[in-house]
Amino acid sequence: MKLTFILFTLIVAVFLFSAAGAEEMQGVTYTITPSGETDEYKILLNTENIGVGGLCIKLPGDFSITDTNAAEGTYKSEGTTLIVALTGEKELYFIIVSPDMKIGDLSISWEDLAKGTAGGEKNQLKDADELSQVSGSTTDGNSVKQSPSLFCGIFVIFLLIIAALKSRNSKEGEF
Amino acid sequence: MLFSCKQKMLVLLLSAAILIVCPVWAGAEDNSDKLPLDTSHDQIVSPDELAPEILSYLTEKYLNGNSNIQPTTDLSDATYIYTNWEGKPKTITDSTGQTITLFRPLKNVVVMNSEMLETLRSLNFSADKVAGVGKYTLQDSCFFPEYSTKANVGSIWSPDYEKIIELEPDAVLMYATFMQDSGDEIQKKIQDMNPSIKFIRFDLYYPSTYIEEAETLAAAIDKEEKGEQLVSFYENNLELINSVTENIQKDNRTKVYFESWDDYKSAANGSGYNEKINLAGGVSIFEDATPEYPIVNPEEILIKNPDVVVKLTGSGKLAFGGYEDSDAVKADEVYQTIKDRAGWNNLDAVKENSVYILSNDIFGGPEYIIGTLYLAKWFYPEEFENIDPAEVHQRYISQFQQLDFNVKKDGVFVSP
Numbered sequence: 001m002k003l004t005f006i007l008f009t010l011i012v013a014v015f016l017f018s019a020a021g022a023e024e025m026q027g028v029t030y031t032i033t034p035s036g037e038t039d040e041y042k043i044l045l046n047t048e049n050i051g052v053g054g055l056c057i058k059l060p061g062d063f064s065i066t067d068t069n070a071a072e073g074t075y076k077s078e079g080t081t082l083i084v085a086l087t088g089e090k091e092l093y094f095i096i097v098s099p100d101m102k103i104g105d106l107s108i109s110w111e112d113l114a115k116g117t118a119g120g121e122k123n124q125l126k127d128a129d130e131l132s133q134v135s136g137s138t139t140d141g142n143s144v145k146q147s148p149s150l151f152c153g154i155f156v157i158f159l160l161i162i163a164a165l166k167s168r169n170s171k172e173g174e175f
Numbered sequence: 176m177l178f179s180c181k182q183k184m185l186v187l188l189l190s191a192a193i194l195i196v197c198p199v200w201a202g203a204e205d206n207s208d209k210l211p212l213d214t215s216h217d218q219i220v221s222p223d224e225l226a227p228e229i230l231s232y233l234t235e236k237y238l239n240g241n242s243n244i245q246p247t248t249d250l251s252d253a254t255y256i257y258t259n260w261e262g263k264p265k266t267i268t269d270s271t272g273q274t275i276t277l278f279r280p281l282k283n284v285v286v287m288n289s290e291m292l293e294t295l296r297s298l299n300f301s302a303d304k305v306a307g308v309g310k311y312t313l314q315d316s317c318f319f320p321e322y323s324t325k326a327n328v329g330s331i332w333s334p335d336y337e338k339i340i341e342l343e344p345d346a347v348l349m350y351a352t353f354m355q356d357s358g359d360e361i362q363k364k365i366q367d368m369n370p371s372i373k374f375i376r377f378d379l380y381y382p383s384t385y386i387e388e389a390e391t392l393a394a395a396i397d398k399e400e401k402g403e404q405l406v407s408f409y410e411n412n413l414e415l416i417n418s419v420t421e422n423i424q425k426d427n428r429t430k431v432y433f434e435s436w437d438d439y440k441s442a443a444n445g446s447g448y449n450e451k452i453n454l455a456g457g458v459s460i461f462e463d464a465t466p467e468y469p470i471v472n473p474e475e476i477l478i479k480n481p482d483v484v485v486k487l488t489g490s491g492k493l494a495f496g497g498y499e500d501s502d503a504v505k506a507d508e509v510y511q512t513i514k515d516r517a518g519w520n521n522l523d524a525v526k527e528n529s530v531y532i533l534s535n536d537i538f539g540g541p542e543y544i545i546g547t548l549y550l551a552k553w554f555y556p557e558e559f560e561n562i563d564p565a566e567v568h569q570r571y572i573s574q575f576q577q578l579d580f581n582v583k584k585d586g587v588f589v590s591p
Binding site for chain 1: 257
């Protein structure tokens with residue numbers, strides 16, 4: 001449990017650090033959070049850095065969409081894949097039901113057709129029992145300026161401090 | 176012959192059908208005046224019209240596994256229009272007064288004159304979007320190296336109509352008022368052959384209109400930010416000159432004899448050269464002559480006794496110097512020949528060593544600002560003592576023309 005917490009903290013930190021590392025970036029930030037219902041997750045996408053374009057999310061297992069704020073006709077899903085057309089949306093969510101969400105690869109790709117830029121990343125979900133949230137940011141590392149980079153950097157330091165404290169406290173036998 | 180009621184009805188129905196079908200057919204032919212993906216025909220590309228096409232592209236790429244697929248031209252153009260033009264057609268007015276409406280971004284143009292091409296380069300318009308250039312541009316490979324392999328479309332005096340049509344340009348860019356009749360004829364002939372080809376016309380060498388024309392051109396190619404930088408460069412240098420010259424009364428202004436590459440051909444009111452002399456705070460001793468480029472009587476020069484003499488090189492019999500030629504010997508020869516003209520040893524300009532050779536490369540086109548700075552310095556050496564026109568020239572070449580060219584080491588632009 002303790003080790004899982006530290007590892008998870010570091011995983012999140014690495015994701016965010018990769019977002020904060022380059023001064024100018026463009027891409028999608030996302031979180032996938034269990035909703036509390038069985039096999040139900042909320043995918044929250046921040047797409048404000050993309051003007052006109054699209055994104056593709058491949059989840060570890062088949063899923064069905066039960067709710068979304070995306071307009072009808074702007075998204076499509078098939079098997080493990082969700083594609084979404086973007087025309088300036090800032091934030092989108094999809095509530096999905098996916099019994100096979102627990103283990104496997106998760107990838108996200110995006111394209112900005114106006115700027116001719118694209119990016120993406122692949123993550124592996126390993127220990128879903130301990131996982132409360134998957135968080136990430138995909139980038140091409142060279143496009144538009146991303147304002148949250150400073151925030152991300154501070155957040156990384158914050159998380160690392162917590163991780164260090166937890167580790168230290170563990171040694172002192174408080175866990 | 177009488178028609179039955181049924182036959183009359185049939186004829187009426189057929190006529191109505193023809194009337195309905197014909198406009199639809201004509202409209203379908205005229206693709207140039209429609210926005211891409213504007214399925215509602217309201218002259219706006221909306222998110223509702225973009226999204227299905229994007230989704231179709233994403234489906235092919237991510238669901239059907241065609242990873243090499245590229246967005247269609249319609250999707251690319253519609254995306255561009257939605258992002259940069261608020262989804263609407265772009266309208267500009269050129270220097271002939273004609274209004275041009277663009278329904279797609281300019282991606283394939285023919286540029287007939289080098290002043291236009293030089294300004295396009297200042298505005299960072301990609302050479303990849305230029306399909307053909309004028310023959311004089313092709314002869315100037317030192318200044319326009321990236322265009323040396325482009326198609327030759329001739330000149331305003333002798334255009335290659337077939338080549339222009341063959342290139343299927345979105346637009347032809349050429350002079351507005353210079354050789355206007357020829358320009359109008361070229362536009363008419365080309366548009367008679369292919370009405371979808373737009374014509375965008377600017378002179379881009381008159382100081383009085385250059386800045387406004389450059390701004391409009393920048394807007395046409397969506398390079399407003401670069402346009403602001405270019406305009407700022409011109410305005411700063413013009414202000415520099417004006418700060419010294421604007422308070423000088425006409426009677427106190429430097430008297431200038433200006434001569435083109437043809438002997439005794441000067442500049443009068445209405446010419447671009449005269450405008451630049453005035454800008455620099457001088458007054459042409461033949462400004463009231465006619466026509467705009469008068470052939471003057473040599474005796475008159477002696478009588479009017481100019482303070483400064485400026486001889487232009489770079490074309491005609493004096494086609495040397497400028498960017499193409501680093502040998503200063505010919506310019507020095509012209510300088511000496513001018514000073515040795517009969518009776519000229521009595522001219523104030525000769526006695527005061529105020530005879531100069533100036534290359535048209537920095538005076539005739541968009542670089543007039545460089546030549547005008549030289550004139551101002553020659554006319555008022557004390558007031559412009561700390562101004563280095565060569566430095567301004569280098570900034571223009573490096574910052575706007577993006578050429579690897581050292582104006583102090585290479586080329587011959589002024590003498591002595």
